[in-house]
Amino acid sequence: MGSGNPGPGVGDRNADAADADLAAAVSGPRRDPPGEPVLELERVERRFGAETAVDGLSLTVHEGELLTLLGPSGCGKTTTLRLLAGLDEPDAGEIRVRGDAVAGDGFVPPEERNVGLVFQDFALFPHLNVAENIAFGVEENEAERVDELLELVGLEAQRDAAPGELSGGQQQRVALARSLAPEPDVLLLDEPFSNLDVSLRVAMREEVRRILKETGVTAVSVTHDQEEALSISDRVAVMNEGDIEQVGRPEGVFEHPESRFVADFLGQAGFLSGTFSGGSVETPLGTFPVSMLQGLSGEYDGAEIDVLVRPDDLRATPAESDDARGDGRIVSRQYTGPAFVYGVELDDGNTVHCEHNHAAEFELDQRVRVDLVADHSLAWYPGRQ
Amino acid sequence: MSLREGVAAPERPVVLAVAGALALLLVAPLAWLAPPLLGLGERALSLLVADSTLSILVNSVGLVAAVTAGTVLVGVPLAVLTVQTDLPFRRFWTVVAALPLVVPSYIGAFAFTTAFGPRGVLADLLAPLGVERLPTVYGFPGAILVLVLYTYPYVFLTTRAALLSLDPSLVEAARTLDCSRREAFRRITLPRILPGITAGALLAGLYTLADFGTPNFMRVPVFTQMIYAEISSPGGRGYAAVLSLQLLAVTAVFLYLEHRVGADDEGAYESSAGRGDALAFTLGKWKPVALGFAGLVAALALVVPVAILFHLLFSDPTGYANFGPTFTLEPVWNTLSVSLAAAALATVIALPVAYLSAVGDSPLAALIERATYVGYAVPGIVLGFAVIIMLNDVDALGFLYGTAPVLVFAYVVRFVPQSVGTVRSSLLQVDSGLTEAARTLGRTPSQAFRAVVLPLIAPGVAAGAALVFLTSMKELPATLLLRPIGFETLVTYIWVVREAGRYGQAAVPALVLVAVSTLSMAVILSQEGADG
Numbered sequence: 001m002g003s004g005n006p007g008p009g010v011g012d013r014n015a016d017a018a019d020a021d022l023a024a025a026v027s028g029p030r031r032d033p034p035g036e037p038v039l040e041l042e043r044v045e046r047r048f049g050a051e052t053a054v055d056g057l058s059l060t061v062h063e064g065e066l067l068t069l070l071g072p073s074g075c076g077k078t079t080t081l082r083l084l085a086g087l088d089e090p091d092a093g094e095i096r097v098r099g100d101a102v103a104g105d106g107f108v109p110p111e112e113r114n115v116g117l118v119f120q121d122f123a124l125f126p127h128l129n130v131a132e133n134i135a136f137g138v139e140e141n142e143a144e145r146v147d148e149l150l151e152l153v154g155l156e157a158q159r160d161a162a163p164g165e166l167s168g169g170q171q172q173r174v175a176l177a178r179s180l181a182p183e184p185d186v187l188l189l190d191e192p193f194s195n196l197d198v199s200l201r202v203a204m205r206e207e208v209r210r211i212l213k214e215t216g217v218t219a220v221s222v223t224h225d226q227e228e229a230l231s232i233s234d235r236v237a238v239m240n241e242g243d244i245e246q247v248g249r250p251e252g253v254f255e256h257p258e259s260r261f262v263a264d265f266l267g268q269a270g271f272l273s274g275t276f277s278g279g280s281v282e283t284p285l286g287t288f289p290v291s292m293l294q295g296l297s298g299e300y301d302g303a304e305i306d307v308l309v310r311p312d313d314l315r316a317t318p319a320e321s322d323d324a325r326g327d328g329r330i331v332s333r334q335y336t337g338p339a340f341v342y343g344v345e346l347d348d349g350n351t352v353h354c355e356h357n358h359a360a361e362f363e364l365d366q367r368v369r370v371d372l373v374a375d376h377s378l379a380w381y382p383g384r385q
Numbered sequence: 386m387s388l389r390e391g392v393a394a395p396e397r398p399v400v401l402a403v404a405g406a407l408a409l410l411l412v413a414p415l416a417w418l419a420p421p422l423l424g425l426g427e428r429a430l431s432l433l434v435a436d437s438t439l440s441i442l443v444n445s446v447g448l449v450a451a452v453t454a455g456t457v458l459v460g461v462p463l464a465v466l467t468v469q470t471d472l473p474f475r476r477f478w479t480v481v482a483a484l485p486l487v488v489p490s491y492i493g494a495f496a497f498t499t500a501f502g503p504r505g506v507l508a509d510l511l512a513p514l515g516v517e518r519l520p521t522v523y524g525f526p527g528a529i530l531v532l533v534l535y536t537y538p539y540v541f542l543t544t545r546a547a548l549l550s551l552d553p554s555l556v557e558a559a560r561t562l563d564c565s566r567r568e569a570f571r572r573i574t575l576p577r578i579l580p581g582i583t584a585g586a587l588l589a590g591l592y593t594l595a596d597f598g599t600p601n602f603m604r605v606p607v608f609t610q611m612i613y614a615e616i617s618s619p620g621g622r623g624y625a626a627v628l629s630l631q632l633l634a635v636t637a638v639f640l641y642l643e644h645r646v647g648a649d650d651e652g653a654y655e656s657s658a659g660r661g662d663a664l665a666f667t668l669g670k671w672k673p674v675a676l677g678f679a680g681l682v683a684a685l686a687l688v689v690p691v692a693i694l695f696h697l698l699f700s701d702p703t704g705y706a707n708f709g710p711t712f713t714l715e716p717v718w719n720t721l722s723v724s725l726a727a728a729a730l731a732t733v734i735a736l737p738v739a740y741l742s743a744v745g746d747s748p749l750a751a752l753i754e755r756a757t758y759v760g761y762a763v764p765g766i767v768l769g770f771a772v773i774i775m776l777n778d779v780d781a782l783g784f785l786y787g788t789a790p791v792l793v794f795a796y797v798v799r800f801v802p803q804s805v806g807t808v809r810s811s812l813l814q815v816d817s818g819l820t821e822a823a824r825t826l827g828r829t830p831s832q833a834f835r836a837v838v839l840p841l842i843a844p845g846v847a848a849g850a851a852l853v854f855l856t857s858m859k860e861l862p863a864t865l866l867l868r869p870i871g872f873e874t875l876v877t878y879i880w881v882v883r884e885a886g887r888y889g890q891a892a893v894p895a896l897v898l899v900a901v902s903t904l905s906m907a908v909i910l911s912q913e914g915a916d917g
Contacts, residue, residue: 085821085825086824086825087821087824087825109824109829110821110824110825111824111825111826111827111828111829111832112827113825115825116825116826117821117822117825119818119821119822121816121818123816123818123819123821123822125819125822125823125837126841127837127840127841136823136826136836137825137826137827137828139827178822178826179825179826181826182826182827
């Protein structure tokens with residue numbers, strides 16, 4: 001599946017033509033051609049009683065890539081991971097590893113799948129030391145392999161330590177080394193950084209990505225942290241309610257979300273309602289040329305649309321006194337350290353966010369003008385009403 | 386959602402079948418209470434409501450009520466003192482206050498009756514001073530005193546756990562809402578620890594109800610005594626069965642109540658994860674009083690009985706100092722061999738049952754685990770009685786009557802819950818993620834169990850076996866009924882020489898049992914340490 005393949009979430013759009021345009025834009029200049037498919041999921045389903053955790057999910061992961069399943073809790077991403085590992089069995093659909101069915105057409109238990117898993121809380125064996133943990137899944141040339149991996153993760157000095165004596169970051173390295181030791185076809189990582197201190201997370205992200213790339217292993221990780229997903233992955237698959245909404249390169253997914261859900265989940269999304277007519281779009285913030293909007297073409301003439309605007313696309317300025325031409329009023333103010341993010345309720349009732357680098361300039365309730373300062377084309381959706 | 390959901394290890398039919406068969410084997414003897422009852426026909430009903438039966442019921446319930454009240458009066462203050470005050474040496478007092486739990490109450494009863502009875506140590510000491518008659522130690526007051534001294538730890542421990550799990554910020558919140566320390570204790574702490582106190586009191590009540598030795602030494606006609614008397618008298622088995630049934634019914638009520646308390650407020654008195662030991666009260670001028678109270682309880686329950694036993698050892702006419710070494714090691718070997726066998730067998734049985742109850746979630750798995758707890762609920766005297774009838778009625782088993790294996794079997798039925806409990810809790814502490822990790826690293830379920838689970842639960846398994854071993858050594862009623870002729874254990878040896886009035890000879894086995902009890906406590910404490 002290429003990054004431009006329309007995900008199921010695109011179904012709420014009203015024209016396939018737009019998808020094709022969008023697809024071309026999203027995939028952008030391709031990097032290397034994708035390797036062989038290593039992991040394939042086809043219409044995989046998993047139900048727990050009345051609840052459907054995974055709902056007809058299809059996905060292909062290629063040789064050597066790091067794909068992240070990103071979604072809110074309860075979206076089915078962890079269940080998907082368990083199905084891949086063989087710790088759970090799908091109710092329908094098929095899973096293939098290197099072309100061989102491991103679930104759906106017969107069931108291959110986890111120990112025969114050659115799929116590694118790094119657990120969220122690492123699950124290091126407390127009665128074994130670091131070297132013994134790493135050696136656990138190795139069948140031949142144990143000593144050699146253990147040395148290799150200890151070097152790879154930089155823990156040569158801790159080889160005889162008990163897991164309990166290690167720091168969180170070290171434990172994670174051991175867990176990673178242990179699951180890499182048997183040279184799995186696919187490595188799975190369950191919320192790999194959620195058990196680490198915030199200060200350690202960023203450093204470990206880079207470290208884990210380095211290790212994975214050095215070994216060339218095909219990896220699937222799972223997270224609810226969009227920043228983490230966007231920063232470490234080759235491709236991101238955004239999940240919602242048991243299925244993938246959109247899959248693609250991080251920047252493509254972030255800049256051109258194919259659905260409101262993806263847009264909402266990946267950042268402080270706001271929407272401008274507008275009307276498309278005669279080659280331009282009228283919004284409460286003014287009229288823009290159609291070229292500002294991704295993939296909007298003449299056949300939509302007269303359509304109501306919603307335009308996605310993120311905080312860095314907008315700039316607020318104080319409305320002059322007694323100036324009725326302001327666009328809205330400040331309704332919230334959030335200091336994030338490097339910046340302020342203001343919530344502005346526009347006169348038509350929509351709320352958008354504006355990011356400002358300077359110290360506080362606005363008071364709550366102050367009327368402001370809002371200008372579009374985006375230097376890239378904007379994503380849009382058919383109007384809600 | 387986390388990876389921990391779902392079952393790491395399958396509930397396998399083989400394990401289910403084995404555990405089910407074992408559970409059935411353990412429960413089977415109780416079915417043999419029925420034949421003597423049925424043999425009575427309609428007389429059973431009239432016996433059930435006969436005046437003599439009712440007076441036994443009243444005696445038993447009265448004893449239980451008095452003991453239970455006493456345990457709350459002793460156990461709760463001790464718990465508060467050791468958890469929430471600046472009592473000096475709190476750790477020491479905690480261990481000392483818990484220790485009587487593992488000392489069989491009949492040791493205390495034996496010591497007190499020999500010391501305070503007519504011709505006892507104390508009478509001898511006081512006679513020259515002109516004190517001719519001591520208030521009698523026999524009867525209800527003595528039984529209540531002894532039983533309170535050895536069962537209050539149930540209340541102490543459950544209350545303590547409840548206090549420890551109490552979130553101190555609740556009390557702090559009450560203080561900021563203008564409650565005094567005392568008021569906060571009454572309005573916040575007390576309601577929160579009430580389930581713990583109740584659970585402990587019910588456990589003390591259960592112990593009292595099932596206890597055989599203390600009422601016997603103190604001559605209190607409660608269920609266990611009358612059942613024993615009827616078993617020994619010709620033609621008395623029908624009535625013994627009626628009384629057994631009644632005793633089981635009262636026990637069931639207690640178990641039901643205890644279950645309700647546990648279910649209503651799950652974890653309220655089980656967890657020790659809270660920071661409830663934050664200091665709430667400074668004793669100030671009450672410190673000597675508090676120390677005196679803790680010291681008095683410890684003295685009565687531990688120091689005085691041990692002192693009496695040593696006194697018997699050296700100065701009683703039948704004591705070893707005066708009587709020569711008539712005590713042979715034979716009862717020691719007998720005790721060790723049957724207790725070791727019971728511990729081994731209980732462990733073998735506990736493994737599949739505990740495994741099933743830890744990983745399985747089917748009703749059948751729960752039923753099997755529950756079934757193994759039956760021995761815990763059935764008083765030893767009733768179990769011994771049921772086993773006797775079973776061996777009597779089933780011709781194929783008759784050859785087992787009066788053999789050591791039957792004794793071992795009875796121990797296993799009674800004490801296997803200790804083993805199941807420790808093994809189960811060790812299993813539950815093994816993160817299912819570890820088994821899953823082993824599976825993704827190429828191990829089959831049974832290989833994963835051997836490589837990961839077994840090494841991790843080994844200490845728990847060993848502790849469970851040690852507890853069964855140590856409690857089997859102290860078992861009295863079933864041993865009394867089922868031991869082979871001429872086969873004396875430490876416990877029955879005490880029983881026999883005491884009946885013969887040779888108190889001094891009982892001192893050594895009694896002291897050995899006290900030492901054994903202390904060992905049990907060490908095992909329990911090591912388990913707690915491992916859990917923490």
